[in-house]
Amino acid sequence: MFKETINHMINPVLDRFKDNFKDLTKTDWSQLDKIYADNILFKDPVHEVNGLVAVEDYFSNMSAGLIECRFEYLDQVTSDSTAYLKWVMHFKHPRLGKDVIDVRGVTHVCFNEKIEYHEDFYDMGAMLYEKVPIVGVITRWLKSRLEY
Numbered sequence: 001m002f003k004e005t006i007n008h009m010i011n012p013v014l015d016r017f018k019d020n021f022k023d024l025t026k027t028d029w030s031q032l033d034k035i036y037a038d039n040i041l042f043k044d045p046v047h048e049v050n051g052l053v054a055v056e057d058y059f060s061n062m063s064a065g066l067i068e069c070r071f072e073y074l075d076q077v078t079s080d081s082t083a084y085l086k087w088v089m090h091f092k093h094p095r096l097g098k099d100v101i102d103v104r105g106v107t108h109v110c111f112n113e114k115i116e117y118h119e120d121f122y123d124m125g126a127m128l129y130e131k132v133p134i135v136g137v138i139t140r141w142l143k144s145r146l147e148y
Contacts, residue, residue, distance in 0.1 A: 013111045014076070014083055024069035024091075029060040036115050043119040068092040068100060083109050089122070 016035045020027060033052060042049045042058065049058045063069060069091040076085045085107045092100045105122030109115050 011078060011083075013113070013115060014078065014085075014109075017109065017115060018071070018073055018085070021071050023071075024059075024063045025066055027059075027063065029056045029063075032056050032059070034114075036118070037112075040115060041117050045120075045122065065095070066091060066093055081111055083107075083111075085109070 013035065020032070020035055032055060036052055036055060038052045039050075040052055040055050042055050047058065049055050069089065072088045072090065074086045074088065076083055078084075087105055087107065089103045089105060090100050091103070092098075103122050105120055108117075108119045108121070110117040
């Protein structure tokens, strides 16, 4: 635990990363070159995006229309060139109702001076499927059938 705390305190790459994604409604996507390498590979449960320009476009499009989107970082484990960050994303989008949606996830990043690999893991059902009227009813029904 102590090692992770020290790595967190002295790792400017991770600090810049977390500062950048703290509030997506205030992020300047044209500044991603300060944290990502030109050859960045980004993955999430829906997409795989290669290259800095494509990642800038992806994040810019994904954040369009958000009323609120902030990350609360809960924990992290780091080594010299890899980190896992546990978080909760709190977001609100007009197409998904009036409530703030909370989604738990983990980010895996690999880096040297900049991040070269970024993969997010999260529950798409909690994020989206359960919020869409017809799909949400079916998703919630299926989940209840799988519970003990």
